[in-house]
Amino acid sequence: xxxxxxxxxxxxxxxxxxxxxxxxxxxxxxxxxxxxxxxxxxxxxxxxxxxxxxxxxxxxxxxxxxxxxxxxxxxxxxxxxxxxxxxxxxxxxxxxxxxxxxxxxxxxxxxxxxxxxxxxxxxxxxxxxxxxxxxx
Amino acid sequence: xxxxxxxxxxxxxxxxxxxxxxxxxxxxxxxxxxxxxxxxxxxxxxxxxxxxxxxxxxxxxxxxxxxxxxxxxxxxxxxxxxxxxxxxxxxxxxxxxxxxxxxxxxxxxxxxxxxxxxxxxxxxxxxxxxxxxxxxxxxxxxxxxxxxxxxxxxxxxxxxxxxxxxxxxxxxxxxxxxxxxxxxxxxxxxxxxxxxxxxxxxxxxxxxxxxxxxxxxxxxxxxxxxxxxxxxxxxxxxxxxxxxxxxxxxxxxxxxxxxxxxxxxxxxxxxxxxxxxxxxxxxxxxxxxxxxxxxxxxxxxxxxxxxxxxxxxxxxxxxxxxxxxxxxxxxxxxxxxxxxxxxxxxxxxxxxxxxxxxxxxxxxxxxxxxxxxxxxxxxxxxxxxxxxxxxxxxxxxxxxxxxxxxxxxxxxxxxxxxxxxxxxxxxxxxxxxxxxxxxxxxxxxxxxxxxxxxxxxxxxxxxxxxxx
Numbered sequence: 001x002x003x004x005x006x007x008x009x010x011x012x013x014x015x016x017x018x019x020x021x022x023x024x025x026x027x028x029x030x031x032x033x034x035x036x037x038x039x040x041x042x043x044x045x046x047x048x049x050x051x052x053x054x055x056x057x058x059x060x061x062x063x064x065x066x067x068x069x070x071x072x073x074x075x076x077x078x079x080x081x082x083x084x085x086x087x088x089x090x091x092x093x094x095x096x097x098x099x100x101x102x103x104x105x106x107x108x109x110x111x112x113x114x115x116x117x118x119x120x121x122x123x124x125x126x127x128x129x130x131x132x133x134x135x136x
Numbered sequence: 137x138x139x140x141x142x143x144x145x146x147x148x149x150x151x152x153x154x155x156x157x158x159x160x161x162x163x164x165x166x167x168x169x170x171x172x173x174x175x176x177x178x179x180x181x182x183x184x185x186x187x188x189x190x191x192x193x194x195x196x197x198x199x200x201x202x203x204x205x206x207x208x209x210x211x212x213x214x215x216x217x218x219x220x221x222x223x224x225x226x227x228x229x230x231x232x233x234x235x236x237x238x239x240x241x242x243x244x245x246x247x248x249x250x251x252x253x254x255x256x257x258x259x260x261x262x263x264x265x266x267x268x269x270x271x272x273x274x275x276x277x278x279x280x281x282x283x284x285x286x287x288x289x290x291x292x293x294x295x296x297x298x299x300x301x302x303x304x305x306x307x308x309x310x311x312x313x314x315x316x317x318x319x320x321x322x323x324x325x326x327x328x329x330x331x332x333x334x335x336x337x338x339x340x341x342x343x344x345x346x347x348x349x350x351x352x353x354x355x356x357x358x359x360x361x362x363x364x365x366x367x368x369x370x371x372x373x374x375x376x377x378x379x380x381x382x383x384x385x386x387x388x389x390x391x392x393x394x395x396x397x398x399x400x401x402x403x404x405x406x407x408x409x410x411x412x413x414x415x416x417x418x419x420x421x422x423x424x425x426x427x428x429x430x431x432x433x434x435x436x437x438x439x440x441x442x443x444x445x446x447x448x449x450x451x452x453x454x455x456x457x458x459x460x461x462x463x464x465x466x467x468x469x470x471x472x473x474x475x476x477x478x479x480x481x482x483x484x485x486x487x488x489x490x491x492x493x494x495x496x497x498x499x500x501x502x503x504x505x506x507x508x509x510x511x512x513x514x515x516x517x518x519x520x521x522x523x524x525x526x527x528x529x530x531x532x533x534x535x536x537x538x539x540x541x542x543x544x545x546x547x548x549x550x551x552x553x554x555x556x557x558x559x560x561x562x563x564x565x566x567x568x569x570x571x572x573x574x575x576x577x578x579x580x581x582x583x584x585x586x587x588x589x590x591x592x593x594x595x596x597x598x599x600x601x602x603x604x
Contacts, residue, residue, distance in 0.1 A: 004270070006325075012513055014520065032270065034325045039417075039513070039522070047219045048325040052271040 003133055006048045007058040008036030011069030015062035018091060022058060025122035031129075042073045046080045055133060056086035058125075059112075064095035067106060074111025086132055088125060090116035138199035139163060140588075141187075142581035143180070143358055144365050145205035145351065146170055148396065148479065150179040152187050153581040157199070160592050162600065164191035165576050169479075172207050176354040201358045202584040206235075206365035208349040211341055214240040214259040216283075218266035218275050223296065225419055226321040227265045230295070230330035232426045234337040235367030236261070245275055246282040255287050260345045261337065262290060264304070267297030269323045280304040284311035291340050295321045295333040316340055328420055338363050362587065365580055366426065369393060369537070370402050372583030374424045375590060376535075376597050377404035383591045386598075389533040390566065391579065392499055392554060394540050396435030396478050399498045401506040402426045407526025414510065417522040425526065427506045432498040434491055434540060435478040438471040445497045453496045457546065458489035465490075488545055495540045499553035503565055510562040527564040529556060534566060535601065537574035547573045548604040572601045 005026050009019050016038045023033045034052050036044055045057050057077075059070060066089060077085055089112050094103050100117055107115040114128050130136040138158060144151040147170060154164035168182035188194050213236035217224030220243045231238050240257050242250055254262075262283065266276035276296040283292060284307050294304050295318040308315045318336040323329055346352070346361045355361060363371075369391065379385025388405035403425050409416055431440040442450055447467060454461060470490065474480055482488040508525025534554050541547045551571040556563070578600055585593035 002270075012520070034268075036325070038415075039520070043221075047222050050219050050272060051222050051266075051322070052268045052325050053273070054271075 002030065002032045003056070003135070004032040004034065004052050004054045005056045005058055005129070006034045006036065006045055006052065006054045007060070008040035008045060009038045009060040009062070010040055010042070010045070011061065011063075011065055012039055013061055013063045013065070013069070014038045015060070018062065019060045022060070022090075022122050022125070025126060026058075029126045042070070042076055045073070046076055046082065049077070049082055049085060050080055054085065056088060056129060059087065059089040061089065061091040061093060064092055066091060066093045067110070070107070070112070071110050077111075086114075086129070087112045088114040088116070088129070090120055090125065092118055139193050139197045140585065141198055141201045141358075142584045143183075143201060143203040144368070144580050145176060145180075145203065145207040145354065145361065146365065147172065147207050147210070150176070150183045151577065152183045153576070153578060154187055154191060154193050155581070155585060155596060157589060157592055160595050160599075162576060162578065162596060164193055166190055170207055172350070176207065176351055177357060180354055180357065200588070202587060203354075203358045203361045204363050204365045204368040204580060204584055205346060205349070205351060205361045207351070209237065209260075210366070211236040211337075211345060211364045212239045212257075212260045213237065213263060213337075214242070214254055214257060214261075215263045216242040216246060216265070216279055218244060218272060222325065222419070223265045223267065223322050226328055226330065227263050227295070227333075229328065229422055229425070230321050230333040231263055231337065232428060233330055233367070233370065233422060233424060234334040234341075235364030235370065235426075236337065237428065237430070246279045248282075251282050251286050259290055261340060262288065262292045263333070263337070264292055264294050265296040265321050267300065268325055269298045269320050271297055273297055273300040276300050276304055277307070280307040284308050284313065288313070291316065291344050293318060293333065293336050293340060295319065295336070298323075314344060326419055328422060330422055334367075338367065362584065366400060366428070368580040368583035369400070370424055370426050370583065371586055372579035372581070372593075372597065373402045373404055373535075375582060375586045375594055380590045380594060383594050385594070386533055388531045389535060390528065390531055390554065390569070391535045391537060392502065392551065393538045394495045394498050394536070394550070395433050395538050397430070397433040397437050399429045399432040399502040400426060401429075401502050403506060403526060403528060403531070405526065405528065405531055407508060407528060409523050410527050410530050411521075414521040414523050414527075417511075418524050421526045425506075427502070429498070429502045429505060432502050434494040434498065435474050435480065438474040438494055439468070441494055441497050441501075442467055442471055444501055450493065450497050453493040454490065457492055457549075458486060461486045461489055491540060492544055492546050492550060495544065495550045496553045499550055503554040504560060504563050508564045510564065523564070525564070529564050529567045531566045532569050533572060534569045535572045535574055537577060537579050539577075541573040542575055542577055547571075551604070571604050573604055574600070575602050576600055
């Protein structure tokens with residue numbers, strides 16, 4: 001059976017273009033996509049992932065508040081019975097001047113499996129996803 | 137003359153509306169107290185005798201009969217879903233639109249304690265949902281097994297993940313439960329598909345549930361009872377709003393039905409945002425949306441109105457109608473008297489005024505609960521307005537139905553309780569509608585008649601709406 005990805009832009013962030021490009025690419029790669037759009041709360045990501053029995057949640061954040069918005073998402077997933085779900089995040093993830101490895105570490109520390117800097121090609125994330133799901 | 141009888145077996149009254157289809161006229165409307173505890177046909181016969189006396193319409197003139205019922209508690213339903221804000225909410229909306237009275241709502245895996253509670257509630261029907269198509273199957277399968285092992289005897293409608301549907305049906309069927317399967321209420325996350333479930337619930341109601349309510353004898357006289365009364369009202373309202381290919385409807389509208397125990401609000405509109413810069417959020421709303429307030433009504437539920445509205449607000453409404461009464465009335469005592477005497481008919485002008493004030497308060501609260509709200513979000517990039525629920529501000533017609541509008545005074549003032557108010561500026565209630573009343577309590581009859589003659593039903597309804 002096909003794999004399902006829930007995707008959306010987290011928090012109070014209304015930027016959705018990157019989100020749509022990622023969703024389209026995932027669909028073209030054969031994934032089922034549940035598109036939640038803009039301003040998605042952690043609870044909405046989890047609700048959708050539970051109902052759709054998703055394999056991964058793709059979080060987009062473009063306004064620098066990603067860390068603040070995403071903190072606790074992994075814990076809530078565990079509470080909701082989704083302890084093994086893959087959590088990916090991409091976008092403009094911080095507002096401060098930081099080196100990428102630091103940024104990546106901060107996000108991995110709060111429970112993300114993959115973290116992507118701006119201008120990452122969708123194919124990169126899709127290749128990772130396939131690897132993480134044991135599809136390639 | 138060919139007359140169609142449209143019958144409503146209500147919990148207090150059995151009503152008949154007689155319609156001449158050729159002339160498109162209502163030729164008679166009668167009611168008699170329902171005889172739920174003994175034999176429903178006694179009340180029916182009394183109503184029928186009254187009709188004969190009123191109009192001379194007898195058996196030989198009658199071409200057909202259609203009936204709905206809300207007697208013996210109506211269609212008491214329990215909904216079980218997965219996530220509260222998703223499939224459970226979808227199940228609730230499907231059930232309400234099918235005219236059910238939702239007496240219990242459960243989410244996630246049913247526990248032994250919840251099953252025990254459910255058995256105690258003795259619902260007429262359980263609606264079991266959960267999982268989008270291709271999504272979660274564990275929970276609905278678990279719940280099917282729990283229900284299979286329970287003492288429940290009522291039918292079960294399954295409307296969850298299509299991947300699990302067959303197995304769920306098998307589990308329940310093997311355990312001797314009566315099961316029917318409908319298409320998933322939520323095939324994709326946040327996508328509602330309530331109509332198939334409504335149709336199956338209705339089918340179950342017709343085939344199985346009315347029999348258990350002492351209505352089978354009545355059914356021999358009137359044919360099968362084809363839907364619960366609130367569904368008939370909602371369908372009547374939908375016909376009036378949408379029209380038919382031949383006959384135009386009135387467009388978006390709201391129906392408020394104030395009863396003794398409950399207040400129903402039906403809105404027939406998409407309810408999309410009407411102001412620029414507002415974004416709709418949450419589950420999409422059904423075009424025909426019904427909400428039932430089980431704690432608002434002018435008899436049985438009268439004491440609750442005081443609780444919810446607060447003494448100050450209720451007294452304000454009373455003052456507006458009857459200054460003499462408002463000052464020294466012991467509201468608590470009076471309202472519990474009304475609650476204990478549900479067939480109380482106003483004796484004095486003061487009694488009538490109290491009824492009007494109670495109805496107005498019920499309408500205000502019910503409308504506030506039904507209408508959508510705006511939530512303001514302050515972002516780095518500016519302010520964003522999120523709309524939860526339906527925007528009703530531009531709805532142009534509000535219709536009152538139920539006893540208080542047929543017999544009571546000040547119908548317009550009661551209906552003005554639906555209006556947009558500066559007191560709750562974020563509640564998206566109608567701003568400048570016209571008000572009408574369904575003086576002869578025809579909406580249910582029109583909903584029934586729509587089954588066989590929608591155009592005629594619509595024209596009759598239009599004729600009988602009175603602007604107030």
